[in-house]
Every structure is written in structure tokens, then in C-alpha cells.
Amino acid sequence: MPHALRQVLALLACAAVLAAIVYQINHYAAPWALSFSVAGLFVTLPALRLPLRTGLACALLAGLWLDAASPLPFGRQALLLGLAFCFVHRIRDRLPRTETVVLVVVALFVNLALFVALAFLDLGALPDPAAGGLRLLADLLVSQLLTVLLGPWYFALQTASLRLVGAPPAQIVSRYA
Amino acid sequence: MRRFDQARPFLTLGLVLLAWMIVPTVIKRFARLSFYEFQAPLDVAASYGRELQGFWADRTRSNAELLSAARDLQRLNASYELRLQEDARLRAEITRLESLLRLPSYPEFRPEPARVVRRDFNVWWQRLVVRKGANHNIRVGSPVIYVGGLVGRVVEVHATTSVIELISSPGVRLAAVFEGDDRPVSFQGGINAPMRPPEAVIEFVPLDVFATPSAPRRLVTSGIGGVFPPGLHVGEVYQLEPSTDGLFKSGRARLDPRLGRISEVTILVPLDPAFHVPSATP
Missing domain, CATH: 2.40.10.340 (Rod shape-determining protein MreC, domain 1)
Incomplete structure (x- = not known):
């Protein structure tokens, strides 16, 4: 099996595991009217560590995976994750991208950007935008907290999965070392 | 050349988007259903897991608690029996009125x-x-x-x-x-x-x-x-x-x-x- 395909499949499996965990967390958080979203985690490692085509394929497939379980038009989250991927990929050479802390910070920024993008697209559809805004703020706060908690584990899982399938990301010589 | 390199991710995404737009709807629908059906067993397995957890938690309850719950259920069943009889009577009355007044059921x-x-x-x-x-x-x-x-x-x-x-x-x-x-x-x-x-x-x-x-x-x-x-x-x-x-x-x-x-x-x-x-x- 080609190296790139192994990378895509391994990262898609990781995305499926993460999505399943977040779905379960949301199931238990429903009585408190809170929901978690960690979309930034799906994009970060592919954007910072993988080649363009492989990474973009990972981001788009993860987006389609999320789209399939949501009532949004199929492909919308994939497009948003794809855009986020492109922005992060464009600036990645300026970041010390082997550091887990950097990966977590990038995931937090991507999460924030996706929240804002979705709010701009759909806030008018809510019957009470003020209550909706409050809920979005609360969701954003708990989502960022969950991203910080799950991020290091998830990036370790992705790295270990890539090693397991014999397709680790290329070594980067850090200019910050 | 450097400018092209910087724009390359967006150009690639644009090409993917273009390809996505010309993909027939039936293929998109098939893809969505396939992705959904791949995920469904994960959710279902998690729900069975929760039920198993509940089952073993219930096994820790004492006989006295179970007897008390059974007594409560008996009382509830008796009241439901009465409700069922009342329900049958009301249904018969509705049917009679519908036919009498020629109302759509x-x-x-x-x-x-x-x-x-x-x-x-x-x-x-x-x-x-x-x-x-x-x-x-x-x-x-x-x-x-x-x-x-x-x-x-x-x-x-x-x-x-x-x-x-x-x-x-x-x-x-x-x-x-x-x-x-x-x-x-x-x-x-x-x-x-x-x-x-x-x-x-x-x-x-x-x-x-x-x-x-x-x-x-x-x-x-x-x-x-x-x-x-x-x-x-x-x-x-x-x-x-x-x-x-x-x-x-x-x-x-x-x-x-x-x-x-x-x-x-x-x-x-x-x-x-x-x-x-x-x-x-x-």
C-alpha cells in the first residue's frame, strides 16, 4: 500500500475514534445544555506535519465523516476544515511544528475560527440570537478546554498510529532547536 | 515562484471544490450514507455498553430494594389496568361520535x-x-x-x-x-x-x-x-x-x-x- 494512503487511513481511523469520544461526551453533557466541538484537532497534525495532498485528504475526509452525522449540507464541514488546513499549511514553516504545545495552540485557534465562521453563517437562523450567542460562548469555552485536555493525547495517538502503519511523518529540522 | 508556493494549498482546495461540485448528487448521497453507516455501529456499541453498565450496577441492589420496587410496580400496573379500561370506553365513544357526526377519523x-x-x-x-x-x-x-x-x-x-x-x-x-x-x-x-x-x-x-x-x-x-x-x-x-x-x-x-x-x-x-x-x- 502506498505510503500516503497508509497515512490517510491511519489518520482517518484516529479521527473516527476522536469523533466517537466527543459524541459520547456530548451525549452526557446534553442535560446541562452544553456541547463540545474539537474540529481543530482534526486539522492540526495533517496541516503541520504531512505533505499538502496527503494532509488535505485527511482534513477533507475527517470533515466528511463529521458531515455524515450532522444535518448540515454534506461537504460543508469538510470545506471549512479544508480552508483551515490551507491557512495552517501556509504558515507552518514559521512555526516550531514538532512541539506538542504548538500543535495544541494551533488547534485552539482553528477551533475558534471555525466557531466564528459557523456563527457568522448561521446565527440569523436562531429565533433568539442573544440566547444563541450566550450558548455559543459557553460551548466555545468548554470546547477549548476539551481541546487542551485531549490535544496532547490525540496528537500522540496520531503519531503512534502513523508509526504503527510504517508511515511516520517526515523528520523536520527545526530552525528553533 | 514563492507566491505560487504560498497559494498552492488554496489552489489545490479550489480544484477539489470544483471536482466536488460536478460530482453527481447520487454519489454524494451514497458517500454520506456510507460514512454514516460506518459510524453507526460505534454509537450502537456505546449504547449497549451503557446498558451493560446499568445492568451490573442494578445487580448490586439488595433484595429488599428489589421487593420494594416490585411492590411499586404492582400498584402502578393496577392503576394502568384501570386506565386501559377507561381508554377502551373512550375509544368506543370516539368511534361512535365519529360515525354519528360523519367526522374523518x-x-x-x-x-x-x-x-x-x-x-x-x-x-x-x-x-x-x-x-x-x-x-x-x-x-x-x-x-x-x-x-x-x-x-x-x-x-x-x-x-x-x-x-x-x-x-x-x-x-x-x-x-x-x-x-x-x-x-x-x-x-x-x-x-x-x-x-x-x-x-x-x-x-x-x-x-x-x-x-x-x-x-x-x-x-x-x-x-x-x-x-x-x-x-x-x-x-x-x-x-x-x-x-x-x-x-x-x-x-x-x-x-x-x-x-x-x-x-x-x-x-x-x-x-x-x-x-x-x-x-x-x-
Whole structure:
């Protein structure tokens, strides 16, 4: 099996595991009217560590995976994750991208950007935008907290999965070392 | 050259987007269903896991507790027996009046209990995934109820699971009536503030109807439209104010907080195959 395909499949499996965990967390958080979203985690490692085509394929497939379980038009989250991927990929050479802390910070920024993008697209559809805004703020706060908690584990899982399938990301010589 | 390198991710994404736009809808639909059906076993397995957890937790209960629960159930069963007899009498009376007054009868439903696999509540949508689908002849548009009244309606049916859109979802609108009043009002869910029970917006309320937090009015389904049977509890209206046009009132309704903890529902599957239930699938 080609190296790139192994990378895509391994990262898609990781995305499926993460999505399943977040779905379960949301199931238990429903009585408190809170929901978690960690979309930034799906994009970060592919954007910072993988080649363009492989990474973009990972981001788009993860987006389609999320789209399939949501009532949004199929492909919308994939497009948003794809855009986020492109922005992060464009600036990645300026970041010390082997550091887990950097990966977590990038995931937090991507999460924030996706929240804002979705709010701009759909806030008018809510019957009470003020209550909706409050809920979005609360969701954003708990989502960022969950991203910080799950991020290091998830990036370790992705790295270990890539090693397991014999397709680790290329070594980067850090200019910050 | 450097500028092209910087724009390369966006150009690649643009090409993918272009290819996506010319892909036939049938392929997109197939892809969506495939992705969904790949995920469904994960959710179903998690729900079976929760039930197993509950089973072993119940095994730790003492015999005295079980005997007490059995006694409570006996009492409950006796009261249900009485209710069933009363129900049969009322049904016979309705049938007699329908034939006497030549009224069209309400559509018949088959109740199908289903366990909740996953609650997916956020500010944009409020949905439940249940553990019954096409394998139990669930139909899109079927109304869904629970012990607290109306839950919502089925919006997607898959091989072994179905997706229900809750009445607390911003996309749900229905015609409701105040209990004891037959004038329809508009109900729209979608106010889901954090750490609070869901609320809904009520519109087109006649001016002579009053509701306050200390004297809320019960709202039930009207039966108009033919999707939801009449008389199902929807919520409690606790605030009504004249709308800007002065012709009607609008206000807020509190929904049952149990909607957020719901673990079992009953899907009312229409018995008549010609019964039209409008599809709400996006």
C-alpha cells in the first residue's frame, strides 16, 4: 500500500475514534445544555506535519465523516476544515511544528475560527440570537478546554498510529532547536 | 515562484471544490450514507455498553430494594389496568361520535419503543439517534413521544438507526393550541441557553389569552397538518406580550427539562401506507 494512503487511513481511523469520544461526551453533557466541538484537532497534525495532498485528504475526509452525522449540507464541514488546513499549511514553516504545545495552540485557534465562521453563517437562523450567542460562548469555552485536555493525547495517538502503519511523518529540522 | 508556493494549498482546495461540485448528487448521497453507516455501529456499541453498565450496577441492589420496587410496580400496573379500561370506553365513544357526526377519523399509529443511542444537542440542532431504523419499518416524518409528551419527529431513517429532530431544535415549527382552547398558535423551538432547560418562541397568540410565570398555560399539539396527533403535551407558556403589529401576542414557552436526559422514546409509525408525512431531511 502506498505510503500516503497508509497515512490517510491511519489518520482517518484516529479521527473516527476522536469523533466517537466527543459524541459520547456530548451525549452526557446534553442535560446541562452544553456541547463540545474539537474540529481543530482534526486539522492540526495533517496541516503541520504531512505533505499538502496527503494532509488535505485527511482534513477533507475527517470533515466528511463529521458531515455524515450532522444535518448540515454534506461537504460543508469538510470545506471549512479544508480552508483551515490551507491557512495552517501556509504558515507552518514559521512555526516550531514538532512541539506538542504548538500543535495544541494551533488547534485552539482553528477551533475558534471555525466557531466564528459557523456563527457568522448561521446565527440569523436562531429565533433568539442573544440566547444563541450566550450558548455559543459557553460551548466555545468548554470546547477549548476539551481541546487542551485531549490535544496532547490525540496528537500522540496520531503519531503512534502513523508509526504503527510504517508511515511516520517526515523528520523536520527545526530552525528553533 | 514563492507566491505560487504560498497559494498552492488554496489552489489545490479550489480544484477539489470544483471536482466536488460536478460530482453527481447520487454519489454524494451514497458517500454520506456510507460514512454514516460506518459510524453507526460505534454509537450502537456505546449504547449497549451503557446498558451493560446499568445492568451490573442494578445487580448490586439488595433484595429488599428489589421487593420494594416490585411492590411499586404492582400498584402502578393496577392503576394502568384501570386506565386501559377507561381508554377502551373512550375509544368506543370516539368511534361512535365519529360515525354519528360523519367526522374523518384521526390517523392510526403503531407505537414503536426505541432506546436512545446518542443525544446530539447544540445551538444549531437538537437531535437524537435511536436504535431502530428501516429494520423496524420506521418512516421519515413519524411523530415521536415520551413520558413527558411530544419529543419531535423522525427526520432520517437508516439501516438500524433513526434520527429524531427534537421540538427544541430551531428548525422545528408546529401548530399548537392552549389546553381548553381550539385556536392554533405557532410554536418554534430553538432557545437553548447554557445550563437551562430548553425554551421556545410562541407567536400568533390571540389577545385574550394570558400567561405569566406564576400562572403558566399548558400548550398541546393541535393535530393540524396531520403529522402530530392532537393533545400531546408540548410545553408551558409562561410569558406573553403584545407583538409589534398589535394583532396578536407572542411569548416564550418552557419545555420539559427531561428532554435533555431522554433515554427511551416511542415512535408513532403511521399504519396507513398512504399517510403522507412531510420529509424534513435536509
